[in-house]
Amino acid sequence: MRYCFGVxxxxxxxxxxxxEAAGEILDKWEIKTRTExxxxxxxxxxxxxxxxxxxxxxxxxxxxxxxxxGVPAPATxxxxxxxxxxxxxxxxxxxxxxxxxxxxxxxxxxxxxxxALGEMWKGGGxxxxxxxxVTLGTGVGGGIISNGKILVxxxxxxxxxxxxxxxxHEQDTCGCGRKGCLEQYxxxxxxxxxxxxxxQNETRSTSLDVEAISAKSIFDAVKEGDIVAQxxxxxxxxxxxxxxxxxxxxxxxxxxxxxxxxxxAGEILLDYIKxxxxxxxxxxxxxxxxxxxxLGNDAGICGAAKLVLDxxxx
Numbered sequence: 001m002r003y004c005f006g007v008x009x010x011x012x013x014x015x016x017x018x019x020e021a022a023g024e025i026l027d028k029w030e031i032k033t034r035t036e037x038x039x040x041x042x043x044x045x046x047x048x049x050x051x052x053x054x055x056x057x058x059x060x061x062x063x064x065x066x067x068x069x070g071v072p073a074p075a076t077x078x079x080x081x082x083x084x085x086x087x088x089x090x091x092x093x094x095x096x097x098x099x100x101x102x103x104x105x106x107x108x109x110x111x112x113x114x115x116a117l118g119e120m121w122k123g124g125g126x127x128x129x130x131x132x133x134v135t136l137g138t139g140v141g142g143g144i145i146s147n148g149k150i151l152v153x154x155x156x157x158x159x160x161x162x163x164x165x166x167x168x169h170e171q172d173t174c175g176c177g178r179k180g181c182l183e184q185y186x187x188x189x190x191x192x193x194x195x196x197x198x199x200q201n202e203t204r205s206t207s208l209d210v211e212a213i214s215a216k217s218i219f220d221a222v223k224e225g226d227i228v229a230q231x232x233x234x235x236x237x238x239x240x241x242x243x244x245x246x247x248x249x250x251x252x253x254x255x256x257x258x259x260x261x262x263x264x265a266g267e268i269l270l271d272y273i274k275x276x277x278x279x280x281x282x283x284x285x286x287x288x289x290x291x292x293x294x295l296g297n298d299a300g301i302c303g304a305a306k307l308v309l310d311x312x313x314x
Contacts, residue, residue, distance in 0.1 A: 003059060004308040005050050005104075007069040008111060008300025009033065011086035014046060017301035018053055021065060021309060023122065027053065028301060038088035047101035065312050066105035067098060068304030070114030074156035079108035082155070107307040111300055113150045113159050115259065115293075116143025118303030123295040124257040132253045133293065134161065134244070136262035139175065140183040140190070144251050149310075151251075161247060162187070166239050185239040188215040188262050195232045202228055219265035233272045241276030248277075248285035259293030267292070 002021040007014060010033060017028040031049050034041040050067060053059075071094060073084030079095025098106040109117070116125070116133035125131040129148040135141035140162030144151040151158040162183035163176050170180035172193075184190050192213055199210045206228035207221050221229035244256055256273075263269060270290045278286065295302055 002063050002065050004065045004305050005053070005067045006301035006303070006305030006308075007046055007050075007067060008114070008304060009042065009046070009069060009071050009087065010111075011035065011072060014042070014049075015297060015301050016046070016049060016053075017298070017305065018057065019305040019309075021312075023305070023309070025298070025302075027057070028298070029053075033087070035086070035088050038090070039084070042087060043094065043097050043101060047098060050102055050104075061103065064104050066107060066308035067102060068107045068109070068114070068307035069094065069098065070109055070111035070300045070304045072111050074160070075108045075110050075152075076154075076156040077152050079106065080156075081108070105308070105311075107304075107311050109150060109152070109304070109307055110143070110156060110159070112141035113143040113152070114303035114307065115141075115295075115299035116145050116159070116257070116303065117150055117306050118295055118299040118301070119257045119259065119293050120145050120148070121306045122302050123299060124259070124291040124293045125255055128254045130251070130253045131255045131257055132159075132161075132244070132247055132251055133257040133259060134240070135260035135293075136187060136258065137260035138187060138189055140187045141260070142247075144247075144253075146251065150307075161243065164243050164246070166243050182239060182243050186236055186243075188260075191215045191218060191232070191236050191262065194235050195229075198228065198232055198235075204228055215262050216264070219262075219269065222265075223268060237272030238276045241273045241278075242280050244273065245277050245280035245282070245285070248288055249282050252285065253288060255289040255291055257291050257293050259295075259299065263292050 006017040013030045018026045072086045073081050081092045094108045095106045119125045131145045133143040142159040142161030144159040163181045166182045167180035174181040222233045
């Protein structure tokens, strides 16, 4: 029997999983992400946790094919991270360091790209080799899978769809320093921002409370038939649907998989994205499917494990 580890490094916790080489999850657990001192303890902590699991499960080190890791930053194909604001890393050779700490081969990828690979393997994109995953959380993340492989790019920034320019007239600045990014309209915080702008001048009755508004409360109100909430959802959908029609012309996916906290709104969320997408889609991309992500917090560790297993197969 052969095994691998999947690791998803987040700003607060590191999710980890032990996989049998055929893909079955044998164990999963979390450790704290220690970001102090520029995140110097993160990889040693990961290595220690992995080696403890090898001992706990009485595994032979020769049977471990490797460790896959998703990191919240652009990561090159060589496993190098130039900068991760969430972790405090700068110019870090993650692959080399983790291989030295564990003695196992390591494969590194951007966390959103890795999650996309996980959803292709075991989740909402299962059965498809060309897909785009969109994660709608605090920000907007993306992962592009082409013919079963992650589109990494020369700087590890392939799939950073949250920073597509969707509104050249925007005056507010995105977290990236630019203005008018998709993230400003389609993330959980972006949807709230759209709502607050609308409610400033809204005179119609609505169940939305501007002081306690959230993406969840907006879509709950949508489901209850609140007209104002539905108009907010329509504006969100227009920005995201139009952006995805542009992405489709370049990547030609079979399916868009929508994940992240906002996706918990369910199928109704997809309806607001699909309509504007269809209005703008190039004719060759009109039959693209839309699906919700299904792996939740396991997408990262599954995709990280798949990184290793794919490399083993090549």
